[in-house]
Amino acid sequence: MGRPPCCDKNGVKKGPWTPEEDIILVSYIQEHGPGNWRAVPTNTGLLRCSKSCRLRWTNYLRPGIKRGNFTDQEEKLIIRLQALLGNRWAAIASYLPERTDNDIKNYWNTHLKKKVRKPETGSDCPKSSGQSSHRSVSKGQWERCLQTDINMAKRALCEASSASCSFGSKPSTYASNTENISRLLQGWMKGSPKPSVAPASSGSGVAESASSQGSVSTSNCIMSLEPLESVFGFNDSTAERWEAGAPFSLLESWLLDEHDGHGQESFLDVALLDTCELF
DNA sequence: AACTACGCCAACCGCATCACC
DNA sequence: AGGTGATGCGGTTGGCGTAGT
Secondary structure, three states, X not given: OOOOOOOOOOOOOOOOOOXXXXXXHHHHHHHHOOOOOOHHHHHHOOOOOHHHHHHHHHHHHOOOXXXXXXXXXXXXXXXXXXXHHOOOXXXXXXXXXXXXXXXXXXXXXXXHHHHHHOOOOOOOOXXXXXHHHHHHXXXXXXXXXXXXXXXXXXXXXXXXXXXXXXXXXXHHHHHHHHHHHHHHHHHHHHOOOOOOHXXXXXXXXXXXXXXXXXXXXXXXXXXOOOOHHHHOOOOXXXXXXXXXXXXXXXXXXXXXXXXXXXXXXXXXXXXXXXXXXXX
């Protein structure tokens, strides 16, 4: 018995979001906060299903998202987390508050999967090391570890992103985000009237476009300029807090460790077992 | 210059899980 | 406790851009 679709397919727009739609969505969320996605299309008049709105917000419009240009450290972190957690992209993304699960998933599938497979000369491969470590732990134990790990990640995320994600208490975050989008759109409108995909596929998208100047008003809000750092709720100080206050010291130190994958297998085993013992 | 193949990424789909009644 | 709706998550796809021929 199939569940009814989240929206009737008739009259629901699909495909790339237009800047206008982005403005409407951001304005609405700025006013009401995220959540109750079901109500978003009806209240905004957007011809999108609730799911599409949520996805657009979480993967693109949400404040604090960094796009493109994964750093070496992020890369290593993803590789190790993937070895540890498997394809649990949401869990992995919770260790990288500036990245979305979709982004990480795409990056893994297009870049890292090959990269990891390439030096498949033996135990150095993080993937295989992860699998071997899985074998060394009983299934139940592994499941517990995983659950524990996800919980830790969630806590870390809360710690890390409290500045950028506490929507109710920090409306300025919304404003910043809207400014960001508006600048993007302004640039987009001033420039060549490209198809709607342009801002979304322009590499760093929102972040890059944030450098354009000026202010713009939307249907229900006026935006002004701010330095880039304040545009995103997530900045260096947040990162510092994350590093300083994260509650998963051993696992974290392993994940963020700079050494280049040597001795990963043993370390992973230790990390896994210790994590289990800790909680 | 035209065509083809491939890579990348935003967005969609469907199942799983959560939350509320 | 069970049913139902809302949301989360991971896999997959479609379309655009670009490199190669």
